[in-house]
Structures are given as C-alpha cells and as structure tokens.
Amino acid sequence: MSNLPSEPEFEQALNEVTSTLAPFLAKFPEYKKALEIIQIPERVIQFRVVWEDDKGVARVNRGFRVQFNSALGPYKGGLRLRSDVNLSVLKFLGFEQIFKNSLTGLSIGGGKGGSDFDPKGKSDAEIRRFCKSFATELQRHIGGDTDIPAGDIGFSTTEAGYVFGTYKQIKNEWVGMITGKGMDWGGSNIRPEATGFGLVYYVEHMIAHLEGEGVGFKGKTVVISGSGNVAQYAALKVIELGGTVLSLSDSKGVLVSKDGKGFTPEHIERIAQIKAKRQELSSFGDEKGKFEFRNDGARPWTNVERYDVALPCATQNELNEQEAEEAIKRGCRYVAEGSNMGCTQEAINVFERSRIEGGKAKACWYGPGKAANAGGVAVSGLEMAQNSARLQWTKEEVDQKLKDIMFNAYNNCLTTGQTYAADGDANAKEIPSLVGGGNIHAFKRVADAMRAHGDWY
Structure with missing residues (x-):
C-alpha cells in the first residue's frame, strides 16, 4: 500500500489502533487478516457540489461519504462542513467511528462524510442552497437501512433539516435517514447534549x-x-x-x-x-x-x-x-x-x-475519544430506534439509556485492558490502558461479525 498518496490523519488513527492491538494479536494471530481488511473502506464516494452564492455566482466544493464498515449495522457517522475536510480526515474519522460505534453495543456500522465548504462567513441562504445541492447527490447513497448520517463540525440541526427535506422531496418517503433532527420531526431528547x-x-x-x-x-x-x-x-x-x-x-x-x-x-x-x-x-x-x-x-x-x-x-x-x-x-x-x-x-x-x-x-x-465521546452516536442510535417505532422517549428515559451505554463502554475498556496487557505494563490490573482495552474490545466485536459474514476467513 506504499504507492497510495499520503493520508497523515488516517495513518495516525490506523497506527494508534494497530499498536494497541499487539497483545491481542499475539494471542490470536488469525485476527491479523481481519485487521488487514478492516482498514480499507467498503466504499468511498466523492462528488462535486455546485451551489449559487448571494451574488448569483456559481461556486463549487467537494463532497464526500466514506462508507467504512457495515458489519454491525448500517453505516453511521457525521457530516463535517469545514475548509480542511479532505479524504484523509474523513477516512480517519470513519475508521474511528467503526470502533466508537462498536463500543456503544448498538447495531451500527461506521462511516463519515462532509465537504470542504466552510459555513463561516456564509449567509443563511447560501448555507441552505449548498446543503440542498449537497443532499441532492448524497441522497443516492444513504437511507434509513443503508447509511444514516448525523451532524459534526459545521453541521447542526439546521443543516440536517435541509438534507432531510431534500431527501424526502426526491424519495417521496419520510424515514429516519439522518439523526440530530428537530424534536418536531423525529429528533430525540438529549441528542444535542x-x-x-x-x-x-x-x-x-x-x-x-x-x-x-x-x-x-x-x-x-x-x-x-x-x-x-x-x-x-x-x-x-x-x-x-x-x-x-x-x-x-x-x-x-x-x-x-x-x-x-x-x-x-x-x-x-x-x-x-x-x-x-x-x-x-x-x-x-x-x-x-x-x-x-x-x-x-x-x-x-x-x-x-x-x-x-x-x-x-x-x-x-x-x-x-x-x-x-x-x-x-x-x-x-x-x-x-x-x-x-x-x-x-x-x-x-x-x-x-x-x-x-x-x-x-x-x-x-x-x-480515548472512541469511548469517551461515544455518547453522541449512542443517542443517534437511540434516535434511530425511536424513529423505527414511531415514538419519542422522555428526557429521563434517554438520559438513563445514555448513562448505561457510557458505563458499558467504560467497563469494556477497563476489563479488556486488564485482560490484554502489553509487556512491561506492571499496573495493568490496577489501572489498565483504556485505549488498549477499548480498541481490542471494539475491534474483536467488528472482526467477529465480519468473519460470520465471510468477509475474512
């Protein structure tokens, strides 16, 4: 893979996971094949987004969706709107998302997307026109059982509304194909928090x-x-x-x-x-x-x-x-x-x-962030469940479910870190590596599902 262009953010994320998996791979070397396969996205989508500014001038940006892994469920991950968005950044975020989503214990895969469009300095009308153009292409690749985006930097409930509305207009269906929605149209309590x-x-x-x-x-x-x-x-x-x-x-x-x-x-x-x-x-x-x-x-x-x-x-x-x-x-x-x-x-x-x-x-x-900041995607997963059931849970119900998910994520990091300690880690039983434990637990859960599906053998 040395002939591929440099992707520093993705390479950093891959190295962080790979290095912490060493104690587990030493005991179960067959999983090295899963690691080789899991680091390549199932699908990478790139497209142009042409939109009109307030002066009537055509502007163009790059749009992306990295559908990284669907072993545990439909692709799930945010849309980032920021000038420094590129394929390396989104591959890093999508790769992290696989393991973060695994740690929630929910049935969601990993993905990420966005554009190098920067909302800063843009009018509300320009943001709306960009989002509707962006969503016109993106709608071909997403759906309630396929790929469910969410918000990220530069992408809030406002932008989600534009994407949701465009999808609904083109597809002629009301489905929970994005999370972070407004409370009146399928959103969840506690999602912003x-x-x-x-x-x-x-x-x-x-x-x-x-x-x-x-x-x-x-x-x-x-x-x-x-x-x-x-x-x-x-x-x-x-x-x-x-x-x-x-x-x-x-x-x-x-x-x-x-x-x-x-x-x-x-x-x-x-x-x-x-x-x-x-x-x-x-x-x-x-x-x-x-x-x-x-x-x-x-x-x-x-x-x-x-x-x-x-x-x-x-x-x-x-x-x-x-x-x-x-x-x-x-x-x-x-x-x-x-x-x-x-x-x-x-x-x-x-x-x-x-x-x-x-x-x-x-x-x-x-x-590590893939465990500690998993609350957002966890409640996105809960929003998906509420949409499927056509109901809305109370703040207290969602908050308690969030607390339970965060405890399980922490406990899996803790106990797995204690089980698979690196050489020389004398304090692993007392205070284990949460990053090592989190990576190993999340990786094994995804790899086992991939093996069951015949993705590696």
Whole structure:
C-alpha cells in the first residue's frame, strides 16, 4: 500500500489502533487478516457540489461519504462542513467511528462524510442552497437501512433539516435517514447534549475507579477546549455535578477564568449565543475582570495554573506531547477526549507512561475519544430506534439509556485492558490502558461479525 498518496490523519488513527492491538494479536494471530481488511473502506464516494452564492455566482466544493464498515449495522457517522475536510480526515474519522460505534453495543456500522465548504462567513441562504445541492447527490447513497448520517463540525440541526427535506422531496418517503433532527420531526431528547454529557459520565467512572465511588466531579477543577456543542454541554454537566470549569477556547485562542470561580450556566448560555451567530469567543469580554481571552491560538493546557481534569473538545491533535507533560505538572489526573483523536500519539504515550509508572496514586489517566465521546452516536442510535417505532422517549428515559451505554463502554475498556496487557505494563490490573482495552474490545466485536459474514476467513 506504499504507492497510495499520503493520508497523515488516517495513518495516525490506523497506527494508534494497530499498536494497541499487539497483545491481542499475539494471542490470536488469525485476527491479523481481519485487521488487514478492516482498514480499507467498503466504499468511498466523492462528488462535486455546485451551489449559487448571494451574488448569483456559481461556486463549487467537494463532497464526500466514506462508507467504512457495515458489519454491525448500517453505516453511521457525521457530516463535517469545514475548509480542511479532505479524504484523509474523513477516512480517519470513519475508521474511528467503526470502533466508537462498536463500543456503544448498538447495531451500527461506521462511516463519515462532509465537504470542504466552510459555513463561516456564509449567509443563511447560501448555507441552505449548498446543503440542498449537497443532499441532492448524497441522497443516492444513504437511507434509513443503508447509511444514516448525523451532524459534526459545521453541521447542526439546521443543516440536517435541509438534507432531510431534500431527501424526502426526491424519495417521496419520510424515514429516519439522518439523526440530530428537530424534536418536531423525529429528533430525540438529549441528542444535542449527548456527546458532552456522555463524556462527563465516562470520566465519572474513571474518577470512581481511582478515588472511590461517590467522589465524582465535586470540588474538581476542569479545563475544556472548544466552545461548540460538545464543550458547552460538557461544561454544563461538570458545573451541575459540582466541578469548576476554568476554560473554553476556539481557533483564535482561549478564554480563561482569572478569579478561579469558573463559568456559570449563564456564561455558557452567552457563549452558545455567540457561537450560534458564528462569532469568535473573544467577543465574550472580560466580565468585569473575571475572564481573560488569550489569543494567537493559545490553548488551555498551558494557560491554567492548576487543574484536575482536561477535556479536549475542539478538534484532532489539539493536545501535544509538551502540553501533556505540562498538564501532569499542573496536577491533571484525568484526560478524556470529547473531540476525535484530540491528543497526538506522543501525548497519549506521555499519559500511558504516567499510568504505568504512577499507578492509582499518581497516574494521569487517559480516556480515548472512541469511548469517551461515544455518547453522541449512542443517542443517534437511540434516535434511530425511536424513529423505527414511531415514538419519542422522555428526557429521563434517554438520559438513563445514555448513562448505561457510557458505563458499558467504560467497563469494556477497563476489563479488556486488564485482560490484554502489553509487556512491561506492571499496573495493568490496577489501572489498565483504556485505549488498549477499548480498541481490542471494539475491534474483536467488528472482526467477529465480519468473519460470520465471510468477509475474512
């Protein structure tokens, strides 16, 4: 495969999975064939999207859908609208999605899609015209039992509505062919909150394992990157559980609590309004000296003096090796990804060394995104179930199901990590590798289904 073009994001994701599967493959070498096959998408769709701007000028973007693996169910994964979207990024996200969806325990496969169209700076009418053109081609390849997209960066309920409406008009059928829908047309309670809430529920189990049941977030200081949907709802849940959120960020810089009292729910609501208008976080202001915005792309990990928990919730590779070392120096004990591949491989290595060398008493424990941020796709799966039954569950019902799914994802990471420890991992029984355990559990579930279908033998 060396003659293929370089795909750095996908290659990073593949290497992360492959390296952690080593203890399992050493015991069951026949699964190497499954790994060889699973890393190639079942189908990659690329197409052009021509749309008209407000001046009547024809504009063109690239559209993509990577249908990576359908062993466990129909393809499931978000649509990302952002200028840096390319095939490498979407293959990385689709590959991650296979294992994330596997960890939910639901019957959903893995896929991802989107376009290099950037909604920032576009009018509402331009976004609508783009989405309807994008959906006119995409509708050929998706459906309620085939491929069910969802939202991602740049793609909200508004954009989902345009895609849903276009699909319904062309196909002449009302079917749950996309998730993240509005509540009046097939959406689910807790769906907007699910990724952020699920992330915090996952970390609660990590804290309980190291510090005892019932400890939780109360009194904990938390730094969060990002200021979109995931970051906002993670922050709200941390605050609800008694923690203090000391930072949020965007691509321009980081907003830090100067007085240590952190953000309130009212502050988060203001930030949500800022982001809904596609404005920058710097417009939040200093709130009478309580907050400071540090620009030039500053990130939270080195701009808060001390903190207990780090939650990367912005984009891939947003926490590097040096920042990981700084996080540990600043007292961080838990890192969990709300974003996909939020930590570089070098940063993960730093946290894994900390786990092995520090044990329960001193470790900075790492929770991988494919498990920790699985809450979003989990509730998307629940939305699909509600659509199939033509009913809608209450907030309490969905939230409890989300909690159960996140516990099972965490527990599978924990127990499988304890079972398949890498050589030299002396603390694996006490504090196992969650990334290793998660990858092995998810991979085996998918590989076993593929073998049953005759995809490898």
